Amino acid sequence: MNTLNEYSNYILPFYAPANFVVKKASGSIVWDTKNKKYIDFTAGIATTNLGHSNKLLSKIINEQTKKLWHLSPLYINEPAVALAKKLCKKTFAEKVFFCNSGAEAIDGSVKIARKYGISRGNKNKNQIISFSSAFHGRLLTGIALSNSKALQNGFHPLPKGIKNHPYNQIDGLEEKFSENTCAVVIELVQWQDGIISANKKFITALKKLCKKYDALLIVDEVQSGMGRTGTLFSYEKYGFKPDLMCFAKGLANGFPIGGILTNNKISDAMTIGCHGTTFGGGPIACAIGCKVLDLIEKKTLLNNVFKKEKLFLKHFNAMNEELSCFKDIKSSGLWISLELNISNDFNVDNLIKKCHEKGLMILKANNTMIRISPSLIIENELIVKGNKILKETILELQ
Numbered sequence: 001m002n003t004l005n006e007y008s009n010y011i012l013p014f015y016a017p018a019n020f021v022v023k024k025a026s027g028s029i030v031w032d033t034k035n036k037k038y039i040d041f042t043a044g045i046a047t048t049n050l051g052h053s054n055k056l057l058s059k060i061i062n063e064q065t066k067k068l069w070h071l072s073p074l075y076i077n078e079p080a081v082a083l084a085k086k087l088c089k090k091t092f093a094e095k096v097f098f099c100n101s102g103a104e105a106i107d108g109s110v111k112i113a114r115k116y117g118i119s120r121g122n123k124n125k126n127q128i129i130s131f132s133s134a135f136h137g138r139l140l141t142g143i144a145l146s147n148s149k150a151l152q153n154g155f156h157p158l159p160k161g162i163k164n165h166p167y168n169q170i171d172g173l174e175e176k177f178s179e180n181t182c183a184v185v186i187e188l189v190q191w192q193d194g195i196i197s198a199n200k201k202f203i204t205a206l207k208k209l210c211k212k213y214d215a216l217l218i219v220d221e222v223q224s225g226m227g228r229t230g231t232l233f234s235y236e237k238y239g240f241k242p243d244l245m246c247f248a249k250g251l252a253n254g255f256p257i258g259g260i261l262t263n264n265k266i267s268d269a270m271t272i273g274c275h276g277t278t279f280g281g282g283p284i285a286c287a288i289g290c291k292v293l294d295l296i297e298k299k300t301l302l303n304n305v306f307k308k309e310k311l312f313l314k315h316f317n318a319m320n321e322e323l324s325c326f327k328d329i330k331s332s333g334l335w336i337s338l339e340l341n342i343s344n345d346f347n348v349d350n351l352i353k354k355c356h357e358k359g360l361m362i363l364k365a366n367n368t369m370i371r372i373s374p375s376l377i378i379e380n381e382l383i384v385k386g387n388k389i390l391k392e393t394i395l396e397l398q
């Protein structure tokens, strides 16, 4: 079977994947079906934070598949309750909802905010505020929350009641609020226009306005969570408790899981049957999640995220001094954006393609930027080797 041809014969063309077929992966190394080796600086889009085929996690999956795969949220399973308890103990949360992806978590959090809003005695309390350059997934609610024409075009009508405001801009922010605002949705670290962290003053102003207008603060930690920025979740750096927080990606290291964290006050306004999903809180995903949480919250692992970030930055800065290849380098933990000084053949798509040819996997952020989001436990030796490949590739394209 020619899998590359069969792919376009049988799979809807939403992606333009790399032109090789992956056979296996371990740690931060990936092999294709021709046994070619790649260093992985992508980690499945910031998801396999503990490396591919992690042995401790494989053991958990194997054991769980012998016990119970699926029964639906109509029946209680032990791993789901254990994971919910762990998440509550390690965060601000008092209650958890499990689903299967980041986009689904975002959609659910908007539903919860609207239901809670209405429970406050104002039937029009359903308006949402979101920010420029936001990415909240590809479902209708997520694209409505973004202000990206590229994400929205062709998919109207979109869910209504959403106002967008420039990220990190306090000016004019209050004008977007009213007594009908039920929630604000924000990524504390954005990636779509490069890695941009929310400014602490901006978050303080936002919190104040949320309090004044009785609006909930929904934090999207789908990509920034699970150690990516050097803390278990990035809200910890800001010293506040979100009302709702969406997670997904890294929690089960690549096994699908998503969810929402919240508090008892909001939970008390929910009613049976108002939301749900067949696969949410599945025992396999949750058993993995329990182990992942234990491993990621370890101080040494999180400290290493900052050390490895420094090593990456040292290489990128040195490369830039020599080749003037980047307009901008931004990072938050092991999440780095490189804006290219585009010239002739030196552009994002060519760079990714050539890196693949030379055995390095990197990600696109947008048409001018690449994104680096390796496993949080990538070996220093691989960071050095991968950077050597990146430099050689840039030299060939410039």
Ligand SMILES: Cc1ncc(COP(=O)(O)O)c(C=O)c1O
Binding pocket: 045, 100, 101, 102, 103, 104, 106, 135, 136, 137, 138, 187, 220, 221, 222, 223, 224, 248, 249
């Ligand atoms: C910040 C953020 N929110 C939501 C999503 C959507 O997650 P998923 O792709 O699991 O639906 C993503 C995905 O990249 C994301 O980065």
